[in-house]
Amino acid sequence: MAVKDLWVFSEKTSLQAELLAGARTLAEATGGGVAAIVVGDETSAKAALAQGADKVFWLGEKADKLVEDFVPTIAGLVQSHKPCALLIGASKRGKAVAGRLGAALDTTVITDVKKFFVEGDVIQASHLIFGGGAVRVEKSATETMIATFGLGIFEPLAADPSRQGEIIQVPFIEPKTRWTLRERKPKPPSTVNLAAAKKVVCPGRGLQKKEDLDMIFELAGLLEAEVGATRPLCEGLDWLPRERYIGVSGAFIKPDLYLGIGVSGQAQHTVGITESRVVVAINKDEEAPLFAQADYGIVGDLYAIVPELIKALKARK
Ligand SMILES: Cc1cc2nc3c(=O)[nH]c(=O)nc-3n(C[C@H](O)[C@H](O)[C@H](O)COP(=O)(O)OP(=O)(O)OC[C@H]3O[C@@H](n4cnc5c(N)ncnc54)[C@H](O)[C@@H]3O)c2cc1C
Structure with missing residues (x-):
């Protein structure tokens, strides 16, 4: 599998910045491009370019939808463009998206990745198994490796607002079933990093x-x-x-x-x-x-x- 484009998805801006930095390092070493899938307003799409994306697939604002509702849209994008990897931020929502994407695309998802590297022309990911008792290195058997990453794996790059790139608007694909949002409760803001x-x-x-x-x-x-x-x-x-x-x-x-x-x-x-x-x-x-x-x-x-x-x-x- 030739290493080509690396994609990134996280609904959390800080995690997105870290994933873009990780994807950038790998893509620069291999000659691939970096794209971000962004849910949010146009400013968020531009922010992803500043954080290191060459291209943004802009899914539009969340409005009344949940992040998981975008899975068919993301799955459609992956099927048509076939990036070699999709890095997903391991937030609660991100994990839900990763699992659903794995099911939709009939592929495994490598979770809690700690190291992401290229050997020959194959992307490999090392991650913890058995509750952290062992490390396993895996490569994807399918065209696109889907992998989840928590905070702190990559150092974010300093945002560069002068970075230019393409922003592609992607129409929303309605999921077969949708979650119903019953209630939102404010969570005390956290300053812990x-x-x-x-x-x-x-x-x-x-x-x-x-x-x-x-x-x-x-x-x-x-x-x-x-x-x-x-x-x-x-x-x-x-x-x-x-x-x-x-x-x-x-x-x-x-x-x-x-x-x-x-x-x-x-x-x-x-x-x-x-x-x-x-x-x-x-x-x-x-x-x-x-x-x-x-x-x-x-x-x-x-x-x-x-x-x-x-x-x-x-x-x-
Ligand atoms: C699937 C799975 C995932 C897990 N994930 C995590 C995880 O992400 N993070 C995590 O932290 N744990 C995790 N755990 C739990 C983990 O296995 C341990 O149970 C936990 O880390 C123990 O926490 P502890 O050291 O505070 O408590 P304990 O193991 O109970 O240790 C308390 C220590 O305090 C010492 N002590 C007691 N009194 C004093 C005193 N007065 N002065 C000095 N020392 C004293 C004791 O000697 C003892 O060594 C996970 C477990 C499972 C099964």
Whole structure:
């Protein structure tokens, strides 16, 4: 399969920018073009050109439709143009689109891709399987590889509004069945961007109660760090919002410093921190698996260590 055009789809502008950067790098190495499929107004279509697309397939505004309603339109485009890959942002909606596209086009979808590369003239994707316990490298058996990517896999390029490109309006193909939107509820706006954080303080189940997060946030404030978490704190205990958890089903981070506090270091969590430059672990159990991955470790009770760290950092200010 000769590597040709790479396409990108995400209804999230920030994720779209990252995917376009990834597609650009690959396309520049192989001589292919980069196209974005955009749902939104004309400004969004132009933004995709600025973010690195050579061409935009503009599906128009969402209006009363759901993102999934555009699947037949996207499937039609893929069938007629046959790009060699379609990179989809792994948001909730993006995953729904990817699954439905796989069914519509009778192809597999490679999910949670961590690396995307060309060997010979074949695109390959490496992704996590068995809940993050192993990595599998796959190539597509069909003409178009459909793959999903979370935040933080590619670095977005600086937007260049002077970039020119073609914007092609694509008529909407009505799906056979449509979801009915019953209600919209506002979600509290989130300012968390773990993927971009330079320092991350990550509490785990070693914390005994929600109020103890106060000292974690105080420590993070003094370190000018973002607060992440392990999954149990965000799903189950619900002490923190879900966008804060790190790991195979959460965020992948690349900070200069990761500080795990009361985190055991199960593989599903640690796959999300492997690109951290310095890993520090605080745990009262010296056998905790996180120590094996840590550059520095403190064996002891977090309830003694964290207040001491706070005191020391305050003294240095
Ligand atoms: C399919 C699947 C996907 C998953 N995805 C994710 C994911 O994306 N992210 C994720 O985080 N998890 C994920 N998990 C869950 C994961 O397997 C672990 O259960 C989880 O990461 C454990 O979180 P933890 O380290 O906070 O808790 P625990 O494993 O309970 O560890 C708590 C640690 O705190 C230490 N501790 C206790 N008290 C103190 C104290 N006073 N001072 C110091 N240390 C103390 C203990 O020694 C222990 O090591 C997933 C699981 C499955 C099955």
